[in-house]
Amino acid sequence: MATKQIVPLNSAKILHLYNSDNVEYYVGLGYFLPINQNIYGLCSPYILLQKYYISNTLKTQGLTGDWFDDNGNKYSFSASGIVITTPSDTTKTIELPDPDSDKTAILFFTYSEADGFCIAVGKNAIPYDYSSQYSTYQTAQRTANDYDYAYELCDTISATNRDTYGWGTVLIVPDYNNITPNSPVRSAMCLWTNKGNYSVISDTTSFNMQSLIPINFNGFNSPLVDSPDDPYQPGGTTTPGGGQGSFDRSSDPIDVPGLPLLSAIDTGFVSLWRPSPTELINLYNYMWSNAFDLESFKKIFANPIDAIMGFGIIPLNPVTGAARSLKIGNIDTGVNVTPITEQYYQVDCGTLYLDNYFDTYLEFEPYSTLEIFLPFCGCMQLSADDFYRRKKEYPGGGKINVKYNVDILSGSCVAFISCYDANGATTMTYEFNGNLLTQIPITGNDFSGLYNAVLGIAGNVISGVAHAAAGNAAGILGDAVNAAHNVTSAKPSINRSGTIGGSYGLLANRKPFLIRNIPREAVAWAQNTFQGYPSHITTVIRSINGYTEFEKVYTDNIPASDNELKEIVQILETGVIL
């Protein structure tokens, strides 16, 4: 009997696995294993373990439990395949061949590096559990007839030719250390014989299972040839790559944040009031009356105005408590005013549904653009790509929501523009800040500053009117938008001493609005009949009709002359009516 040996393929590897009892087993990969001198088996990457046979349904029997290799990588086996858990907890799943597939697959099991055990799965392979066969073989200590199990293999694969040859398909992955769920798997046909010859047919495109990765079958059983000295050699040689993306489309929902938990009101250092006009008049009268104890006040503040930290108009009705006497510093004015009890507010401006106008690529940038006018923030450019969805994937169309988080003490506001992903989950995409507090001057200096600021904005508004006179409708809208932008982007300054900011926000539009800029398609009548629309599908010509242009076409099995074939290809590529 010939000495068994393992003849590695170029990229052959063997994996040593240990079970929980620390018993070592071998998992071969890419090995060409001569079973005896005349009978050969080509190992698949799914060479498993001696004790644990895959049943005829490929549902695991005894494959449960954890297995570890020399590097501590954890392996477990499931009904759907082998799950490799790396130390970094990256789970990799290798799908085993579908036993119901008509693609015959051979899994080759090893007990030691010198022996092997074959099992065939697949519809044509008559799935069979070879446990007993192996057990018999093992009992005989592999002295009886190594041919037996190869014989069984041949029997499984080609029952009518068991004495001559068997053939089957094996599955091969090129790089065991980099197997991912999307690893390309190559199928190859192999031939067993006990007649002194064997062959391995590597070109089996008809057994196409997934992407084909070439493996040099001519490389086995031949020594590697050292490359000549090459100064670039340390840098490695070219390798195929790419296509290992996860295609993970999951997206975390980014919600509008909640309001701050700490409020200035809670400190007691400041108080917020919502005075009515009458209450303001009463306060004014009090401050200019003899009842106002200026001497007592000056013990704390140099100027009565110093105690009024801010006065203005906010565009929302704050939450208030029961009216009580307003205090300025420590001076009780006796003027009853409604106190504000909440500093932060959230204003929901509602949701717009953006139904697709075309549901084509014209819906997206750069063809379509999207702007939004946000009160107190201005006119902002959005990306149409963020809001439009393919209608087939998201029938409800794109949704866009605007919420404001507002701090009425400073007037600061942040507008959150949220869109919804294909699964309907909210994904926040934009945040813009602004100020919605219109400060009211309470000194002469403050008023002169406010006056100058208003004069500055007037020029922009006049510019918009000039365009309107020219009859340019687009110009009207554009300038109106620009004017709005200019008005509201002139952010009022935040100054606790009462310096004026801008009142422009109050004057501008108070509701957000979207501005969709959509191209006008120029589609000729029956354009698709005459020149088609972009397709980029692979198909049998018989399955389509109408005007068609091909990027590339195979013209197999056409009994035409070379010139005729070239003409056929040329016509198919330039346009044919099927």
Add this chain to the structure above:
Amino acid sequence: MTIGLYYNKSDERKLNKDLDAIATYNGYLKNECSIQNPVVYIEGAFNIGNNINANYMFLPDYRRYYYITDITQVRANLVKISGRVDVLMSFKDEIQNSIGVVRKQEHNYSLFLDDGSLKVYQDKLIICKEFPNGFPRENDRFILVTAGG
């Protein structure tokens, strides 16, 4: 050699031509003859007037269809017909079994692909959509911030 004359009503680019049969004749070749651009002769009963619409022919011996490029009255009873092979109609069954990647198609297309073939006008549509809520003027309030409580 049998020559089937037809009136081809279809565009040249059409794979399966719509043909009206006109007549069938027996003809012959003179000298050498290209299978792609054959010249056949019909002697005897051929009447050009009766075959004036013939623009297409089928040569069973060559198993090919041809566009008729010219019909020449050689003499009183002899007509020369020149043809150019129609590779589409001649091999339509085999072509239909071929596989290819389609660049453009009349019915089976993806409008999310942009190959630059769709034109747009220079002017654009501008559509404004207002959100349902905002900051109504009725809600405007004075706010007074004072030091101390």
